[in-house]
Each structure stands twice: as structure tokens, then as C-alpha cells.
Amino acid sequence: MEHYREHGDGYGYNPEDERENPNQTSKYDEALHKYNTKLNDDEIAEKTAKLIEKHLEENNTLEVKKFLFNCIDLTTLKCTDSETSVMKFTEKVNEFVDRYPDLKNVAAICVYPNMAEIVNDTLEADDVKIACVSGGFPSSQTFIEVKVAETAMALHAGADEIDIVISVGKFLSGDYEGMCDEIEELKEVCGDKHLKVILETGALGSASNIKKASILSMYCGADFIKTSTGKEKPAATPEAAYVMCQAIKEYFLETGRKVGFKPAGGINSVHDALVYYTIVKELLGEEWLTNERFRLGTSRLANLLLSEIVGSETKFF
Numbered sequence: 001m002e003h004y005r006e007h008g009d010g011y012g013y014n015p016e017d018e019r020e021n022p023n024q025t026s027k028y029d030e031a032l033h034k035y036n037t038k039l040n041d042d043e044i045a046e047k048t049a050k051l052i053e054k055h056l057e058e059n060n061t062l063e064v065k066k067f068l069f070n071c072i073d074l075t076t077l078k079c080t081d082s083e084t085s086v087m088k089f090t091e092k093v094n095e096f097v098d099r100y101p102d103l104k105n106v107a108a109i110c111v112y113p114n115m116a117e118i119v120n121d122t123l124e125a126d127d128v129k130i131a132c133v134s135g136g137f138p139s140s141q142t143f144i145e146v147k148v149a150e151t152a153m154a155l156h157a158g159a160d161e162i163d164i165v166i167s168v169g170k171f172l173s174g175d176y177e178g179m180c181d182e183i184e185e186l187k188e189v190c191g192d193k194h195l196k197v198i199l200e201t202g203a204l205g206s207a208s209n210i211k212k213a214s215i216l217s218m219y220c221g222a223d224f225i226k227t228s229t230g231k232e233k234p235a236a237t238p239e240a241a242y243v244m245c246q247a248i249k250e251y252f253l254e255t256g257r258k259v260g261f262k263p264a265g266g267i268n269s270v271h272d273a274l275v276y277y278t279i280v281k282e283l284l285g286e287e288w289l290t291n292e293r294f295r296l297g298t299s300r301l302a303n304l305l306l307s308e309i310v311g312s313e314t315k316f317f
Helices: 015-019 027-033 041-055 062-069 083-099 113-122 144-156 168-172 176-190 207-219 238-255 270-284 301-310
Strands: 072-075 108-111 129-133 161-165 194-198 224-226 260-262 296-298
Touching (some): 041 270, 062 270, 062 301, 083 108, 083 113, 108 113, 144 176, 168 176, 176 207, 207 238, 224 238, 238 260, 238 270, 270 296, 296 301
Parallel strands (some): 072 296, 129 161, 161 194, 224 260
16 A cells, blocks of 8 residues: 555555554554544534524625536436437537536536446546446445456546445444455555545434544545435435535644545535535635535536526526
8 A cells, every 4th residue: 555655644554564463453443543533413413504504695606606516526327327328418518618618617427337438438528527436336235356346447448536435334333444445445446546435424324423434534545535325315414514524624634635525415406505615615615615626416406506607597418
């Protein structure tokens, strides 16, 4: 894991170090001990509500909506996806450049790995990434060898970014090593390509678990942490976002590394998007208000934002 070790404290150690003394505290427990992970769910809900009430309206501006549009990972993850439908989906992103020359395009197109090649062959718009869900998405219930192969194949087919899901079952049963080994191995496959790690916050059960999963995912090399797959209920929530952004801030203060944040699933309105923007702005600050560090995983939001930006109902995508 030379890629991580060179950055100093806060990244993976050599696994051999741990085996020399099996009775010592696990490196994952040591990583978690640097942070406050004992959170009260009611307190988090109250802090989140107060933050939104105080600051949301000041962010309800045209410029913020334009920025949010440029942060969208335009997503199609349906069982009905086909090469033809994904090609048409991608062509819409190409057409956007001519139709709205004064607006920045979406940040990325997010598809299943077997659709990366058709997006790569079709995409002409500049500054739009190709993101692929991988690693047995959305359940993460498959062999690590399959996860590695799928991720490598997605990258080979043209993916710029990979979205994986933590092994939630391993995390909840306390097998941090099993969960973290997978993230580290998949980050190694990605190299300098962004790895977004999905926590599936709705399945984690508490703010404390969300904080722990956030810290461990960043510790293992995540370039982004992401709330949800959108396939489980509840999906993204403001409270989960609050905890994750707080974790990102604390992790940055501890290690000096800036990890991105991506809410996804259940982002059904412009108001929802403004809520997440407000949380990021207030907890993480201006340095995170770039699509290199903030994304929104959604499909339906693009037309809603575009409608408010242009001032009339628009169904472009």
C-alpha cells in the first residue's frame, strides 16, 4: 500500500505490522480513536435542522443552482438500460453544449460497468466524466475477486471514476478489517482515478455508525464518501450528510487530505439539493464548493434545476 503510506498518518499501515503482535489494538480501532464517534442521533437532527433553517434561504440563488447543476452525476442504473438507451442518454449530454452554451454541463454520467464503453464511444462534451458503479453494486455481496475484476474492466472500458459500496454486513458485525481490506484493494485498482465509497447510510442505523464508516472509508483511500445507492430506503438524509461532512472536516484537520462528499438517492427536488449545498458550505467551506469535491447523484434533479435556471418548465434530459 505504498500509495497510501507515503501520505503519512491517517492512511493504511503495512498489514505485516499488525500480524507481528496479534494482541495489539487493531489499526482500525486506533484510527477511530482519533475522532469522536459517540454521537447522539437527536442532537445531530437538531443541529442539522438549525443549520438548514438559518442558512438555506441565503443559498437559494440562480448562481447556486447553476453550480449545483454542474455537480450532478447524471445517473441511469435501471434493469432496462440498453446500449441504445444509454447512447441516447449520453447524446443528450452532448446536445446540452449547443442548447445551453452559457451553462456548465453536468459533472459526470454514471452507469453500470458494462455501459462504460458505449458512453466512452458516444460522449463528446468536454469536462464530463464517466462514472461507473462497481464492486457488486448495490449490495456489495460478491467475491472480492469479482469486485476487482469488475472495477478493472470498468476502468479499461473508459470509466474515470468508480463508485463502490462498503461491505455493510462486515461493518455492522465489527469486521472492520474485512471491510477496509476491500476498499484498499479497490483503491489500488483505481490508482489515480477517483474512488467514491458508498456507506449506504440508511442501513447503518445510527449517526455513530455513519461517523465510523466515514472515517474508515477515508482512512482506506476513498476520494469521496457517498451516502447511498438509491436502492435502499431511507436513502440520503440531511442528518447523514451532516455527520459525513463533519467527519470529512475532522479527517482533513487530522491528515491534511480533502475528501469529497456525494449525497445520492432520494434527491427529488431543488430544495433537497440546496439543503445538501448548505450543509457542505457551512461545515466544509468554500474549498469544497467545486465539483471536484461535491457531487449529487441523481437523474430527476437535472430537469428540475434546469427549469429553475432558465425560468420555465424544461424536460431536456
